[in-house]
Amino acid sequence: MLKATQETALDVSADTDIALWLEQQTGKSLLRFLTCGSVDDGKSTLIGRLLYDSQLILDDQLASLKNESRNRHVGEEGIDFSLLVDGLTAEREQGITIDVAYRFFSTDKRKFIVADTPGHEQYTRNMATGASNADLALLLVDARKGLLTQTRRHSFILSLIGVKHIVLVVNKIDLVDYSQEVFERIEAEYRAFAAELGFKSLAAVPVSALRGDNIVQRSERMPWYGGEPLLPYLETVEVGEDRAQRPLRFPVQWVNRPNLDFRGFSGTVASGVVKVGDEVLVAASRKPAVVTRIVTMDGDFERAVAGQAVTLVLDREIDISRGDVLTHSGATPEYSNQFQARLIWMNDEPAYPGRSYLLKIGSQTVPATITGLKHRTNVNTLEKSAARTLELNEVGTVTVATDKPVAFDPYKDNGLTGGFILIDRISNRTLGAGTIDYGLRRAQNLTYQSFDVNREVRAQMKAQTPRIVWFTGLSGSGKSTIANFIEKRLTAEGKHAYILDGDNVRHGLNKDLGFTDTDRIENIRRVAEVARLMADSGLIVLVSFISPFRNERRMAREIAGDIDFLEVYVDTPLEVCEARDPKGLYAKARAGQIKNFTGIDSAFEAPERADIVLHGAEHDPVDLADELYVRLIG
Amino acid sequence: MGQDIGQTPTQLSHLHALESESIEILREVAASFDRPVMMYSIGKDSSVLLHLARKAFFPSRIPFPLLHVNTTWKFREMIAFRDRMAQEYEFDLITHTNPDGLRDNINPFDHGSSRYTDIMKTAALRQALDAGKYDAAIGGARRDEEKSRAKERIFSHRNAQHAWDPKNQRPELWRLFNTRLNPGESMRVFPLSNWTELDIWTYIYSEGIPIVPLYFARHRPVVERQGTLIMVDDERMPLAPGEAPREEMVRFRTLGCYPLTGAIRSDAATLAEIIMEMQASRTSERQGRLIDSDQAGSMEKKKQEGYF
Numbered sequence: 002m003l004k005a006t007q008e009t010a011l012d013v014s015a016d017t018d019i020a021l022w023l024e025q026q027t028g029k030s031l032l033r034f035l036t037c038g039s040v041d042d043g044k045s046t047l048i049g050r051l052l053y054d055s056q057l058i059l060d061d062q063l064a065s066l067k068n069e070s071r072n073r074h075v076g077e078e079g080i081d082f083s084l085l086v087d088g089l090t091a092e093r094e095q096g097i098t099i100d101v102a103y104r105f106f107s108t109d110k111r112k113f114i115v116a117d118t119p120g121h122e123q124y125t126r127n128m129a130t131g132a133s134n135a136d137l138a139l140l141l142v143d144a145r146k147g148l149l150t151q152t153r154r155h156s157f158i159l160s161l162i163g164v165k166h167i168v169l170v171v172n173k174i175d176l177v178d179y180s181q182e183v184f185e186r187i188e189a190e191y192r193a194f195a196a197e198l199g200f201k202s203l204a205a206v207p208v209s210a211l212r213g214d215n216i217v218q219r220s221e222r223m224p225w226y227g228g229e230p231l232l233p234y235l236e237t238v239e240v241g242e243d244r245a246q247r248p249l250r251f252p253v254q255w256v257n258r259p260n261l262d263f264r265g266f267s268g269t270v271a272s273g274v275v276k277v278g279d280e281v282l283v284a285a286s287r288k289p290a291v292v293t294r295i296v297t298m299d300g301d302f303e304r305a306v307a308g309q310a311v312t313l314v315l316d317r318e319i320d321i322s323r324g325d326v327l328t329h330s331g332a333t334p335e336y337s338n339q340f341q342a343r344l345i346w347m348n349d350e351p352a353y354p355g356r357s358y359l360l361k362i363g364s365q366t367v368p369a370t371i372t373g374l375k376h377r378t379n380v381n382t383l384e385k386s387a388a389r390t391l392e393l394n395e396v397g398t399v400t401v402a403t404d405k406p407v408a409f410d411p412y413k414d415n416g417l418t419g420g421f422i423l424i425d426r427i428s429n430r431t432l433g434a435g436t437i438d439y440g441l442r443r444a445q446n447l448t449y450q451s452f453d454v455n456r457e458v459r460a461q462m463k464a465q466t467p468r469i470v471w472f473t474g475l476s477g478s479g480k481s482t483i484a485n486f487i488e489k490r491l492t493a494e495g496k497h498a499y500i501l502d503g504d505n506v507r508h509g510l511n512k513d514l515g516f517t518d519t520d521r522i523e524n525i526r527r528v529a530e531v532a533r534l535m536a537d538s539g540l541i542v543l544v545s546f547i548s549p550f551r552n553e554r555r556m557a558r559e560i561a562g563d564i565d566f567l568e569v570y571v572d573t574p575l576e577v578c579e580a581r582d583p584k585g586l587y588a589k590a591r592a593g594q595i596k597n598f599t600g601i602d603s604a605f606e607a608p609e610r611a612d613i614v615l616h617g618a619e620h621d622p623v624d625l626a627d628e629l630y631v632r633l634i635g
Numbered sequence: 636m637g638q639d640i641g642q643t644p645t646q647l648s649h650l651h652a653l654e655s656e657s658i659e660i661l662r663e664v665a666a667s668f669d670r671p672v673m674m675y676s677i678g679k680d681s682s683v684l685l686h687l688a689r690k691a692f693f694p695s696r697i698p699f700p701l702l703h704v705n706t707t708w709k710f711r712e713m714i715a716f717r718d719r720m721a722q723e724y725e726f727d728l729i730t731h732t733n734p735d736g737l738r739d740n741i742n743p744f745d746h747g748s749s750r751y752t753d754i755m756k757t758a759a760l761r762q763a764l765d766a767g768k769y770d771a772a773i774g775g776a777r778r779d780e781e782k783s784r785a786k787e788r789i790f791s792h793r794n795a796q797h798a799w800d801p802k803n804q805r806p807e808l809w810r811l812f813n814t815r816l817n818p819g820e821s822m823r824v825f826p827l828s829n830w831t832e833l834d835i836w837t838y839i840y841s842e843g844i845p846i847v848p849l850y851f852a853r854h855r856p857v858v859e860r861q862g863t864l865i866m867v868d869d870e871r872m873p874l875a876p877g878e879a880p881r882e883e884m885v886r887f888r889t890l891g892c893y894p895l896t897g898a899i900r901s902d903a904a905t906l907a908e909i910i911m912e913m914q915a916s917r918t919s920e921r922q923g924r925l926i927d928s929d930q931a932g933s934m935e936k937k938k939q940e941g942y943f
Contacts (some may be wrong), residue, residue: 019907026837031649102785104779105831112649114829126806205937255662259695267691269659269810298693308647310691312656323666347806361811364666420809429815431805 029107032235035116035131037159038141039151043172047141047210048117049082051232052106054217082210101127108238126347126394129434133420136240137166139231144207147187153194154380160198161396161436163416166240167195167203170231175221180226197383202238205328206231241498244289244307248280248332249273250410250418253325253362257296257312267313271363271417273329276304283319284326284334284408290315302496321574324365326408326418334418338406339372339441342421344391344399348432352391352423354399355522357556358432362421365407368559369423373400380418389519391433400441412436427551439634456564459539463497467536470633473548473608474571475600476586477578479617479625480545483571486626487633488543494634498541501528516597522553529557536564541633549605569629570608574615575600617635650838654687659810659825660789661691661773664824665698667814668771669823670763675728677700677713677848678890680775680827683835683898686844687826688773691723700727702763702772707732708743710868716847733759743894744873752895761797764821771814771822779831789828790822795819836913840906849887850909852901856880863897868925888913 036044104115113606116131132138138159142152159167160232169191188205195203205213207226214220215230226236228635248273257265275281279292294314295302306312313327321327326334346352352371360369375398377388391397412419423433460467470487472480485502491498506528507514525548532542548554558566579587579601590598597603608614613632647655664671667688673688675681688697703717733741736754743751764772778785788804790812805813816822827835839846857864858872858880865872867880872894874880885898886909903912 019911022839023837023910026833028648031652103829104785105779105829107831107833130806130808254659255666255691257695263694265694267662269655296694298690301802306647308652308655310655310662312693316782358814361813363811364663417809420811422811422813424809424813424815429817430815431648431807431813434806434808516743587782 005105010049016457025109029110029112029309031112031114032137032238032240033114033116033135034139034235035118035128035164036139036141037118037128037131037155038139038170039143039146039149042141042143043210044117044139044141045597046082047139047172047208047216047556048104048115050210050216051115052104054213054232068429092142097426102241108232108236113195113235126345126434128155129162129345129347132159132162132164133434135164135288137168137238138164139170140170141170141172142187144171144174144183146189148190148194152191154196156195157378157380157396158345158384161345162202162627163412163436165201166238166558167200167469168231168234169203169205169239170209171205171207174207175214179207179214179220179222181223181441184226193447204228204234204238206234222522225248225466244272245274247272247307247415248334248413249275249327249329250363251275251281251313251327252325252365252418253321253327254364254521257324263314264318265294265314266325266327267312268308268327268364269310272307272415274304274306275327275530277302280330281313281315281327282330282333283321284328284336285406285589286320287333288319289330290317290319292316300519324363326363326365328408334408334410334415335440336406336408337440338403339400340409341375341398341400341441341453342412342435343378343396343438343439344371344423344433344435345396346391346393346433347410348425348430349393350432351393351518352397352399352433353522354389355519356552357426357525359426360401360403360407360421361424362409366424367407368404368426370402371399372402373441375399398438399435409437409440411439425552426555454541456537459537460590465496465541466565467538467539467541468565468567468633469532469536469542469557470567470569470629471532471548471554471557472543472545472569472571472619473508473554473611474573475578475605476547476598477581477583478571478573479615479622480547480571482622483615483617483626483629484543484545487630490626490630491541492632496541496634497539498543499535500543500545501532501535503528506531516603518550518597521549525550525553526560529553529560532557532559533562533564536561547605549599549603551606551608554608567613567633568608568611569610569613569615571615571617571625572607577618650834650841653830653834654690654838656829657684657687658691660812660824660826661688663812663814664771664773665692667812670767670769671699671771671773672729672767673697673699673701673773674770674775675703675717676775676890677703677709677717677847678775679835679839679850680777682844682846683830683838684773684775684827685720685724685726686842688878690766693869693880697724697726699773700729700767702767702769703728704756704759704763705730705732706751706892707737708871710847710849710866710890710896712849713847713890716845720845729763731759731763731766731808733762733839742893743872743939748895755892770816771819771824773824773826775823775827777827777830777835778825779830780784787828788863789825790814791815791823791825793821793823797821799823815928822880833910833913836910842909847890849890852884852886852904852908854882855885855898857883857885857898865896866893866898868893 029186036048038044102117106113116135118128142148153468159553171184171187184207206228207223208231214222217230217232219230243611250273252268252271253266254268257267275292277292277295280289281292281300282289292313293316295305296312296314328334344608356372357368357370360367374388377395377397378385380396388397422431423434425432458468472484474480481502488498488500511524511527514524528544528546532544535542554568582588589595590601599605669828690699733755741751741754746898776784788807792805793799858867858878864885883900884902886901886903887896890896901912903909
């Protein structure tokens with residue numbers, strides 16, 4: 002078959018027509034655009050119309066469409082075009098678009114990939130998703146309604162994600178009698194709003210997607226409109242940005258090592274050009290090497306440009322692995338563990354400063370924390386206001402610290418090395434997307450001072466192994482009681498221990514913190530740091546904190562680093578704790594006098610893999626303390 | 636395809652850009668998952684996928700196995716082609732057939748296309764994925780094939796039951812794929828998401844990629860059932876009284892189980908003729924597949940249950 006195919010190809014190359022046609026096919030340019038706007042502005046209908054008018058709807062699709070279009074709002078052709086693009090059953094039933102759908106069509110001049118994105122507010126994240134890979138956006142407005150909150154929100158997101166070319170499509174112009182005055186008013190209003198959003202081009206077209214006005218042909222019903230119809234405009238608009246002209250960024254994706262004689266670094270050139278003979282630098286280590294080969298299955302290349310997936314071979318053995326970025330000296334990316342960024346939050350649970358997330362940028366994935374929320378931008382007015390958390394679909398300016406430095410560029414300089422996502426460390430969901438403004442260099446000047454007397458020395462003096470014992474459980478579960486017994490017994494045996502108790506710490510170090518989720522996270526972070534310092538001084542630290550969230554208990558464990566860390570879950574049922582109610586807090590919470598009380602109106606996330614589980618309702622605290630003591634001292 | 640583009644910096648053409656994007660996705664899978672596997676259906680999209688995988692890892696061999704779920708009703712030419720490819724390109728080939736279905740002799744004639752597909756394809760696939768403990772399965776699906784596919788992510792998350800939750804997909808920005816999984820979960824990965832049928836054919840043409848001969852028109856024995864031409868590939872095909880296969884010049888736009896795959900009448904015997912015919916044709920490619928028209932929204936339903 003391999004042979005037959007090759008013969009076939011040879012036969013055909015004699016046929017000039019098809020060869021030319023195929024050459025044209027393979028040489029076409031590509032435009033990726035997205036459609037966005039408010040719900041019911043007719044996005045799906047517009048895309049269906051583009052497909053229909055460029056004669057891309059196939060016979061069987063057309064037949065099934067006509068069938069499905071009965072009882073629906075249809076144009077002169079008797080077809081509801083939105084049915085072409087509204088793919089999911091739920092959407093068809095509800096008559097709305099709920100996710101990004103990708104469509105493909107092509108004309109003689111161009112190929113198009115269309116992302117149809119939803120207008121509903123709760124799905125704004127999907128719009129950002131569609132925008133991240135688009136060169137241009139069609140922003141739909143209903144001529145009867147003019148600019149809406151969603152129009153502004155989406156424009157802001159387009160600007161944030163860096164979509165530079167906008168077409169304002171004033172749809173349903175037939176429903177306002179093809180009014181020039183309505184169109185011009187909307188266009189003027191939008192231009193005023195968009196002035197500060199940094200778009201490179203902005204065109205406005207009055208259309209009726211349902212009736213086909215100004216889609217492919219100029220509409221006779223709007224002689225006053227002097228511009229191009231939509232499709233001809235899309236075929237010719239210049240959006241090109243030559244990534245090859247930018248500095249070299251080659252993120253190493255995969256180390257290619259088929260045998261001992263070959264070691265290559267596979268990746269896609271994100272920007273710039275790399276040539277055989279070039280000296281390249283590893284962004285992190287600054288170690289140089291010379292490119293000796295650019296390997297592909299189609300033979301070695303002399304050079305590779307932005308967008309090409311290749312394998313580089315270097316002249317010497319230097320330490321390079323996935324996540325490293327190769328670059329030219331003199332034009333290196335920033336390399337830092339702190340930066341300022343704009344963050345779009347895409348998750349139901351808000352973004353909390355202080356919580357540890359995973360950050361992915363290029364092929365690098367590292368733990369990271371939002372260290373500060375500078376402000377939140379009101380996407381309707383573009384006004385900035387102070388905020389403590391970032392809710393679903395909100396946009397904030399944040400500072401981010403990563404556990405180790407990463408290589409990056411400001412997003413405005415390089416979209417592929419300046420954009421990142423944040424991932425939840427427990428559910429693994431994608432929580433938000435960020436664009437880096439600039440690196441913060443403070444942390445690079447802060448280094449650790451090392452001293453001669455270290456933890457090992459201090460531990461030997463005390464003849465014990467320093468460790469952190471982290472008690473978690475509901476209020477009244479018995480944490481402090483058990484910790485108290487343990488401390489007494491340790492002290493009696495000549496050991497050095499200390500209890501960090503939630504209530505006590507809140508009277509001093511943490512008295513500025515309340516009980517919101519954000520404050521609870523900061524509460525735990527500080528205590529974890531204190532516990533680490535104490536254990537480093539040689540102590541056995543008993544931490545008795547409700548610590549209701551898995552994420553922060555994980556953070557505490559990570560802060561402890563190489564210090565022995567034991568998570569003890571005092572598992573006492575809520576009814577038992579509430580019956581005990583040693584401080585009368587449950588009664589107050591039930592009466593509504595205390596807000597955000599764990600177990601009542603704030604969640605307790607039970608540990609899934611605690612080191613030790615103590616059943617507080619079934620045993621006497623003294624027995625539980627003895628059991629734990631054996632585990633501690635052995 | 637991936638040509639050395641000489642001294643003038645340039646924008647990549649559409650096909651070059653698609654090729655690079657797919658290679659990047661395949662490398663991301665190899666770098667991010669412990670036990671990836673590539674679905675190998677032997678069709679033209681699989682042939683392109685195989686070609687891209689060879690390119691992605693060259694000079695290394697493809698660093699994961701290829702899995703073929705064999706319903707026992709595939710065209711004979713497909714199986715012969717599959718074995719030849721495995722030998723020629725030295726990839727690890729794993730095949731799986733649902734042993735329960737085999738025992739109960741589940742077939743498309745006695746059990747209907749829906750039940751047959753459910754047992755011999757969907758359940759078989761789940762068995763094979765569970766048995767191999769694969770955490771990522773690469774498939775050749777394209778977004779232009781079908782409406783529910785148009786909405787699927789490139790890295791598409793599956794829960795421990797292999798089910799897809801279309802309303803709860805992870806946002807996928809730039810080229811930053813979230814590849815993280817909890818125990819038992821898995822990922823379906825679609826490197827050809829942004830390719831169209833025409834892209835596939837022009838790429839096969841320009842790269843000289845081998846494909847199963849069934850795509851080319853030839854005289855073949857067929858019977859007509861409910862307006863669909865079915866090729867009589869072996870003696871297991873039950874014929875109605877008086878029904879006799881007749882030789883017709885036909886080819887296939889898509890390949891699967893022969894009793895469920897409709898042939899089209901065609902004279903297109905070369906790649907160029909296929910592409911010309913396609914440009915003139917007015918029906919979409921999955922029309923030849925009987926399973927999709929069983930019920931409205933049927934592909935979406937199958938996908939939620941774990942079908943590719």
